[in-house]
Amino acid sequence: MAHVSGDPLSKLNRLIVWLCMARRPRFFAKAVQLVFHIELPPLLHPVRMAHPYCIVVNPAVQLGKNVTLFQGVTIGGKRTGRRAGVPTIGDDVVIYANAVVVGAITIGAGAQVGPGAVVYEDVPPGCTVVGNPARPLVSKGD
Numbered sequence: 775m776a777h778v779s780g781d782p783l784s785k786l787n788r789l790i791v792w793l794c795m796a797r798r799p800r801f802f803a804k805a806v807q808l809v810f811h812i813e814l815p816p817l818l819h820p821v822r823m824a825h826p827y828c829i830v831v832n833p834a835v836q837l838g839k840n841v842t843l844f845q846g847v848t849i850g851g852k853r854t855g856r857r858a859g860v861p862t863i864g865d866d867v868v869i870y871a872n873a874v875v876v877g878a879i880t881i882g883a884g885a886q887v888g889p890g891a892v893v894y895e896d897v898p899p900g901c902t903v904v905g906n907p908a909r910p911l912v913s914k915g916d
């Protein structure tokens with residue numbers, strides 16, 4: 775949930791957390807769409823949005839606990855071909871700015887998706903992926 779200190783949206787965000795906690799996920803998703811122009815699935819857990827702009831998450835996507843989405847993130851469906859469907863996002867995943875995650879793939883718990891990455895394949899738990907197509911990050915020091 776966007777609750778960055780000093781964020782002018784924080785009061786509204788607290789209301790959104792309350793709506794989420796009140797188990798009104800569909801109402802919550804609609805309210806967020808109307809107010810912030812962010813499309814979300816009905817949420818079972820609060821999601822932290824660090825800069826909550828231009829974020830689109832397909833309504834069928836399952837988001838785990840403690841997920842963080844930065845600005846410009848798209849988590850979308852793929853209608854055709856291999857891995858047609860929508861992603862499943864595990865607990866504690868961080869998806870950085872302008873990343874695109876598509877298809878019936880799983881982003882494992884604790885994984886990170888680097889800024890601008892385009893992800894079409896499963897990401898193992900704890901793994902950091904970058905680039906297009908996204909690949910595990912390999913440091914020159916490794």
Ligand SMILES: CC(C)(COP(=O)(O)OP(=O)(O)OC[C@H]1O[C@@H](n2cnc3c(N)ncnc32)[C@H](O)[C@@H]1OP(=O)(O)O)[C@@H](O)C(=O)NCCC(=O)NCCS
Nearest residue numbers: 825844870871886887888889902904905911912913914915
């Ligand atoms: C992808 C990321 C999460 C990885 O973080 P990390 O695990 O701490 O790894 P590092 O940043 O130390 O990078 C490790 C290596 O991968 C390289 N690397 C990092 N991101 C890369 C990318 N997108 N493409 C290619 N190489 C990359 C680094 O240059 C470094 O290489 P080196 O060891 O040879 O010098 C981080 O680099 C990142 O991009 N964070 C997002 C920051 C951001 O978007 N901030 C704005 C928020 S609004």
